[in-house]
């Protein structure tokens with residue numbers, strides 16, 4: 277499990293560790309790691325390290341200090357290093373002295389911008405690699421114009437120190453010009469931007485360097501599930517199980533207008549776990565035709581007992597749909613409410629009264645549905661989703677390139693996907709079915725949503741395999757996604 281802390285907490289931990297270490301020691305450790313990754317990248321790209329050229333973009337703070345020290349270490353390996361100073365009067369003193377001692381060249385941003393053709397002012401044009409030390413934890417807003425103008429001139433790959441400059445460290449928002457790095461070397465702990473879109477797509481591969489902060493950090497602000505976490509939580513049938521004991525999933529979705537939503541939601545449920553799936557609604561014939569193993573009935577009252585309900589996809593918002601949501605919420609079993617069910621809950625506050633207190637509810641809005649339910653999301657998605665989860669007393673999963681999932685107790689999971697394959701019609705219906713299957717099996721709601729987001733993304737990647745995929749094929753790839761996890765049977 278990848279653990280993530282917000283910058284305020286990382287800085288507090290840094291202060292504790294700084295107070296008991298030699299001045300400059302942490303920075304040199306961080307910078308040395310940057311130089312190691314820079315050297316590796318040079319070797320991979322040009323087959324050598326000595327003789328290559330590296331340009332450093334150096335801002336006013338310690339992030340610039342890291343870059344300068346990294347430059348000094350690279351000089352020792354025979355690399356030609358030029359530092360481009362954005363704030364010559366405020367440059368990190370020891371870092372600058374170290375680079376000069378090591379034989380590095382130093383120019384100002386103004387020299388580079390003047391487009392003189394001598395070697396120094398050409399530093400960016402001739403670099404094999406650029407190290408971004410413009411700004412780190414203190415970043416606010418997009419790159420300032422002088423920094424943005426420099427970054428625009430870069431053609432070589434960039435290694436970001438701590439984070440790509442210009443992105444917001446805590447929200448991952450990109451509100452102006454920002455660096456797009458080939459790799460990021462970060463220190464002490466992952467920060468939100470490394471896993472939150474859109475900033476995460478600008479990090480390249482992220483390398484975490486231990487600088488001794490972990491004992492001072494406490495509980496993380498949020499977590500990212502890895503394949504092992506998902507495998508450990510997937511419900512697998514035990515020898516004594518029968519079709520009922522694994523948890524029966526009920527699907528109350530779709531209808532005569534959107535029978536496809538009924539099929540896709542049911543597909544997600546059927547393919548995620550063994551046992552039984554029931555369907556209740558006016559698309560019963562269509563569902564039965566696609567999945568003969570599903571017990572399909574025309575109405576909720578005929579459906580029989582289930583251990584979790586999935587509702588919302590393709591349900592519409594007419595009075596019949598409202599009654600369906602009301603009945604499902606009153607059923608005293610966990611519910612996953614998606615799409616129209618979220619819209620109905622937003623539009624008809626009385627529906628909340630149908631809910632049995634303490635019965636788990638998972639809401640899975642996309643951004644527009646979220647706005648209807650909880651207001652404008654703003655730049656800080658994590659804070660908005662946590663607030664909505666507390667207010668709705670539910671697990672809230674906000675869909676997006678970074679799926680953010682919050683429990684009402686404040687725990688947060690984030691799933692970042694660098695791929696857009698799941699962004700296809702009906703894909704959310706499949707996700708709902710997966711969540712329903714996991715809820716019915718007794719998986720804790722936060723992790724049912726978290727594991728489902730992971731499985732859905734993995735299934736989409738398998739189904740797409742580099743080309744567009746429809747939602748039906750995402751559902752069909754769920755078993756392959758589970759097999760790839762190698763859960764223990």
Ligand SMILES: NC(=O)C1=CN([C@@H]2O[C@H](COP(=O)(O)OP(=O)(O)OC[C@H]3O[C@@H](n4cnc5c(N)ncnc54)[C@H](O)[C@@H]3O)[C@@H](O)[C@H]2O)[C@@H](O)CC1
Pocket residue numbers: 290294302303304306307335336337338339340342410411412413414415416417418419420423437438442463487
């Ligand atoms: N505290 C420590 O012990 C350590 C800190 N380290 C480094 O120190 C960094 C934090 O350093 P600082 O607190 O000095 O601050 P930064 O280096 O992050 O920021 C420096 C300055 O950049 C400017 N700036 C802010 N937003 C900007 C924008 N959008 N465009 C251009 N310039 C902008 C501001 O004037 C700010 O003061 C970390 O990210 C990390 O790289 C590492 O050396 C590890 C050890």
Ligand SMILES: [K+]
Pocket residue numbers: 339408409410411412436437438439440441
């Ligand atoms: K940076």
